[in-house]
Amino acid sequence: MRLSSMxxxxxxxxxxxxxxxxxxxxxxxxxxAQQLAAETGLPAPTVQKLVSKMSAAGLLKSVRxxxxxxxxxxxxxxxxxADVIEAVEGxxxxxxxxxxGRGDCTLEGACMVRPHWPAVDAALRAALSSVSLVQxxxxxxxxxxxxPAAAMMPAASPxxxxxxx
Numbered sequence: 001m002r003l004s005s006m007x008x009x010x011x012x013x014x015x016x017x018x019x020x021x022x023x024x025x026x027x028x029x030x031x032x033a034q035q036l037a038a039e040t041g042l043p044a045p046t047v048q049k050l051v052s053k054m055s056a057a058g059l060l061k062s063v064r065x066x067x068x069x070x071x072x073x074x075x076x077x078x079x080x081x082a083d084v085i086e087a088v089e090g091x092x093x094x095x096x097x098x099x100x101g102r103g104d105c106t107l108e109g110a111c112m113v114r115p116h117w118p119a120v121d122a123a124l125r126a127a128l129s130s131v132s133l134v135q136x137x138x139x140x141x142x143x144x145x146x147x148p149a150a151a152m153m154p155a156a157s158p159x160x161x162x163x164x165x
Contacts, residue, residue: 030069
């Protein structure tokens with residue numbers, strides 16, 4: 001599984017915003033979309049599109065006026081990786097038929113896996129929800145997050161050598 005470029009860019013942009021205004025301190029200036037583009041190296045039109053998506057999802061707030069700009073809508077510790085990804089991609093689902101299925105799969109009637117996708121989706125979302133912008137915005141020291149998502153995951157059940165007929 002791989003994130004789309006837009007979801008990846010959204011994470012990069014939101015981490016930059018978290019580094020600048022995640023503390024909501026009164027003395028911290030608001031950011032402009034141009035500043036986010038310059039800091040991240042993302043094209044300005046891409047940043048504008050992502051700002052719209054993040055604002056619509058309630059993750060960024062736009063302040064109008066001469067001293068206006070952008071700020072996080074809530075503390076960086078309260079914004080998860082799942083929040084950012086879902087703002088761009090929609091609900092996290094490993095398969096098209098899980099959760100908000102389209103119902104157009106040719107295997108749907110006989111599929112033995114479909115009933116398991118919601119649990120897989122929930123585990124993936126829980127892992128992504130356990131990582132906050134605060135964790136991602138910090139410089140990497142060891143290559144590991146302070147609270148690894150793997151520690152939050154239940155142990156996998158062993159697969160039987162033979163499947164029942």
